[in-house]
Amino acid sequence: MIREIRMTPSILNADFSNLESEIRVISEVSDFVHLDVMDNIFVPNFTFDFESAQKIIAASALPVDAHLMVADCDQMGPQYADIGCASVTIHAEASQDISGTLKTIRNAGVRAGLGIKPNTAVELYADIVELVDMFLIMTVEPGFGGQSFMDAMLPKIRRTREIIGDRPIWLQVDGGISIETIERATQAGADTFVAGSAVFKAEDPAVMVSTLRALAQNVAD
Ligand code: DX5
Ligand code: ZN
Numbered sequence: 361m362i363r364e365i366r367m368t369p370s371i372l373n374a375d376f377s378n379l380e381s382e383i384r385v386i387s388e389v390s391d392f393v394h395l396d397v398m399d400n401i402f403v404p405n406f407t408f409d410f411e412s413a414q415k416i417i418a419a420s421a422l423p424v425d426a427h428l429m430v431a432d433c434d435q436m437g438p439q440y441a442d443i444g445c446a447s448v449t450i451h452a453e454a455s456q457d458i459s460g461t462l463k464t465i466r467n468a469g470v471r472a473g474l475g476i477k478p479n480t481a482v483e484l485y486a487d488i489v490e491l492v493d494m495f496l497i498m499t500v501e502p503g504f505g506g507q508s509f510m511d512a513m514l515p516k517i518r519r520t521r522e523i524i525g526d527r528p529i530w531l532q533v534d535g536g537i538s539i540e541t542i543e544r545a546t547q548a549g550a551d552t553f554v555a556g557s558a559v560f561k562a563e564d565p566a567v568m569v570s571t572l573r574a575l576a577q578n579v580a581d
């Protein structure tokens with residue numbers, strides 16, 4: 361199956377004192393920059409408040425793929441859609457109104473993503489597939505970078521690909537993506553890759569993004 365591969369590096373493990381230039385470093389070789397927003401409620405970690413996220417989004421050399429790991433995603437999803445993100449992903453476990461929030465994000469002209477944690481079954485959301493522009497399958501427990509890819513998620517990635525069928529929905533994986541794991545995630549059906557520590561701990565982050573893309577593209581072609 362020929363699939364278009366997208367690279368969406370996460371700046372969670374980049375230098376937070378200089379995010380603008382960290383994003384610039386990967387901008388030539390990446391499709392989006394993945395912005396992890398954590399509220400210390402949905403996950404046991406905090407990243408940015410709305411105001412600092414807004415500044416990063418406004419200054420970003422790349423379109424922003426926001427990953428909202430926040431409890432009040434039904435309110436924040438639409439807010440992030442309004443401040444210039446290209447894609448906004450909410451977590452199914454946090455939302456009280458998944459369909460409504462996905463529709464509001466889409467109505468703002470922004471791609472609507474639905475993310476699920478490792479213990480959440482994707483089948484629960486098969487009936488709202490038409491409202492989803494991207495599924496995000498977490499391949500670690502959300503909250504921190506630098507964790508190991510969970511091979512136990514491979515069947516879920518496969519199942520998500522089956523649910524997607526021939527719809528133009530992107531299938532993103534997030535957590536532990538590296539040169540060791542990207543090929544098996546692609547083999548299972550992923551086409552959109554978050555990589556945080558693998559990219560920003562590499563000697564040359566841009567070369568790493570290109571290397572990862574080539575490995576995935578080779579499997580997808
Ligand atoms: C974790 C975040 C990830 C994180 C991935 O909850 O959602 O985007 O940055 O980091 P790595 O690639 O290091 O696992
Ligand atoms: Zn993420």
